[in-house]
Amino acid sequence: MSVLSSSIARKVAMALSALFLIIFLIIHLAVNLTSLFSADAFNEASHFMGTNPLIQFAMQPVLIFGVVFHFVMGFVLELRNRGARNVKYAKFNGAASSTWASRNMIISGAVILAFIVLHFIDFWIPELNTKYVLGDMSGVLPGEEGYRYFEELQHKFANPLRVGAYVVAFVLLAIHLMHGFQSAFQSMGFNNKYTGFVKAFGKFYSIVIPLGFIIVALCHHFNH
Amino acid sequence: MDLTLKIWRQKGPQDKGQMVEYKVTDISEHMSFLEMMDVLNEGLVAKGEVPVAFDHDCREGICGMCSLHINGEPHGPDRGITTCQLHMRMFKDGDTIYIEPWRAKAFPVIKDLIVDRMAFERIQQAGGYISVNTSGNTQDANAIPISKHNADLSMDAAACIGCGACVASCKNSSAMLFVSAKVSQFALLPQGQIEAADRVRNMVKQMDEEGFGNCTNTGACEVECPKGISLENIARMNREYLKASM
Numbered sequence A: 001m002s003v004l005s006s007s008i009a010r011k012v013a014m015a016l017s018a019l020f021l022i023i024f025l026i027i028h029l030a031v032n033l034t035s036l037f038s039a040d041a042f043n044e045a046s047h048f049m050g051t052n053p054l055i056q057f058a059m060q061p062v063l064i065f066g067v068v069f070h071f072v073m074g075f076v077l078e079l080r081n082r083g084a085r086n087v088k089y090a091k092f093n094g095a096a097s098s099t100w101a102s103r104n105m106i107i108s109g110a111v112i113l114a115f116i117v118l119h120f121i122d123f124w125i126p127e128l129n130t131k132y133v134l135g136d137m138s139g140v141l142p143g144e145e146g147y148r149y150f151e152e153l154q155h156k157f158a159n160p161l162r163v164g165a166y167v168v169a170f171v172l173l174a175i176h177l178m179h180g181f182q183s184a185f186q187s188m189g190f191n192n193k194y195t196g197f198v199k200a201f202g203k204f205y206s207i208v209i210p211l212g213f214i215i216v217a218l219c220h221h222f223n224h
Numbered sequence B: 001m002d003l004t005l006k007i008w009r010q011k012g013p014q015d016k017g018q019m020v021e022y023k024v025t026d027i028s029e030h031m032s033f034l035e036m037m038d039v040l041n042e043g044l045v046a047k048g049e050v051p052v053a054f055d056h057d058c059r060e061g062i063c064g065m066c067s068l069h070i071n072g073e074p075h076g077p078d079r080g081i082t083t084c085q086l087h088m089r090m091f092k093d094g095d096t097i098y099i100e101p102w103r104a105k106a107f108p109v110i111k112d113l114i115v116d117r118m119a120f121e122r123i124q125q126a127g128g129y130i131s132v133n134t135s136g137n138t139q140d141a142n143a144i145p146i147s148k149h150n151a152d153l154s155m156d157a158a159a160c161i162g163c164g165a166c167v168a169s170c171k172n173s174s175a176m177l178f179v180s181a182k183v184s185q186f187a188l189l190p191q192g193q194i195e196a197a198d199r200v201r202n203m204v205k206q207m208d209e210e211g212f213g214n215c216t217n218t219g220a221c222e223v224e225c226p227k228g229i230s231l232e233n234i235a236r237m238n239r240e241y242l243k244a245s246m
């Protein structure tokens, strides 16, 4: 991995993977939001996403690589950075000069990672099982009318513990992005007269996108 | 005012070191922090103890020698100053003050509060220069047109005094602010263009080899820097680095 042998290259790679995740979240939220308005629209969108070969065999592997790369690199950077201060301060007033979010990306990241694992167990592994192990690409439950996705979604959000975990994870995603969004631009060398806009838009994104996911979860929980 | 000081004492590079508590009394609020340290040391010498070793030179905020991590912040609680410019009026009677050396693997402690900052020197040597013929037929620098905007930005970057507060304040012990100031001051001027690509590549390589951490853009360095070096310099260095790598 000689391209990643320098600290700046690692930072830029981190930023690129993060920006990819940021775009992915918009698409994911757009699909989720359809479930609030129409079960059919959500079913159609889910079936398309789940069976379209371009999405399944080109986009999905890229996404998985992006996620794995991002958190593995996150842990690598954290370990290296801890090693760069071998004797700790007896007193360190980090809050005097930086935000909690910026100093604890590894904590917010670890919670998001735990959520991603839960999410995979909830939705993704069953999907893979149905589609590629059992070979059922129909998207229809046996003996039922129409696609199964909406019903599965509602079923998952019935459990208050799962909804609680979901909400906590998205609050931490918001905190992660509060620092991360503008940080990714800075890492790529983007700091100019548009930076004010990037920071403002980053704050907007960091609140609105996670809030969107939380609203979808809560709506299904209470409207079940 | 009377103060309790908790100071890092370490006999030498191999010694393990520890925090030791001292009391000082009758400190005037008009004293600088280093003068307060002088009072402490006079007392220690009078008692036949070894005085606390700390770095200092100009005592007027321009050389960058005085370091000291005071109550959890480099150069103490005030902004835009070095420790020699920190006044005791920033503290109250009865305060407990923690005084520690800069902490970074790349800045090993030599004794007590003095650290070895030669890593910065080696980064400079790796590329922080321009090749100008100084053998008598030097071109007049004023004859080279430079935009006012870039001249100002370059001058701002050149204000860095190499004190190391950026590293000390950073949770990652990253030296990006220092290195980016040194890269920027040349990158913004025509004289710096010839070696631009080699400069940024070699300085970043040296920075990594010295064992400084990776920047995560917390921005602590910019807040703690006595010379107000801006994070824009880090973005510029990243751009220069990407340009040099293409």
Ligand code: HEM
Pocket (backbone or CB within 6 Å): A011, A012, A014, A015, A016, A018, A019, A021, A022, A025, A070, A071, A074, A075, A077, A078, A105, A106, A108, A109, A110, A112, A113, A116, A176, A177, A179, A180, A181, A183, A184, A185, A187, B215, B216, B217
């Ligand atoms: C969809 C999920 C995620 C998104 C959208 C996201 C977004 C971001 C962004 C925008 C940055 C700033 C990048 C930069 O400064 O160059 C970042 C940094 C970071 N992320 Fe994530 N992240 C996600 C998941 C995770 C996970 C699962 C971890 C697991 C540990 C993680 C750990 C980190 C760490 C440690 C950093 C700081 C590294 C640095 O700034 O160099 N992130 N993330």
Ligand code: SF4
Pocket (backbone or CB within 6 Å): B159, B160, B161, B162, B163, B164, B165, B166, B167, B177, B178, B181, B221, B224, B225, B226, B227, B228, B229
């Ligand atoms: S960038 Fe600021 S804090 Fe860092 S060495 Fe230069 S003057 Fe000191």
Ligand code: FES
Pocket (backbone or CB within 6 Å): B055, B056, B057, B058, B059, B060, B061, B062, B063, B064, B065, B066, B082, B083, B084, B085
């Ligand atoms: S002693 Fe020179 S800057 Fe403080």
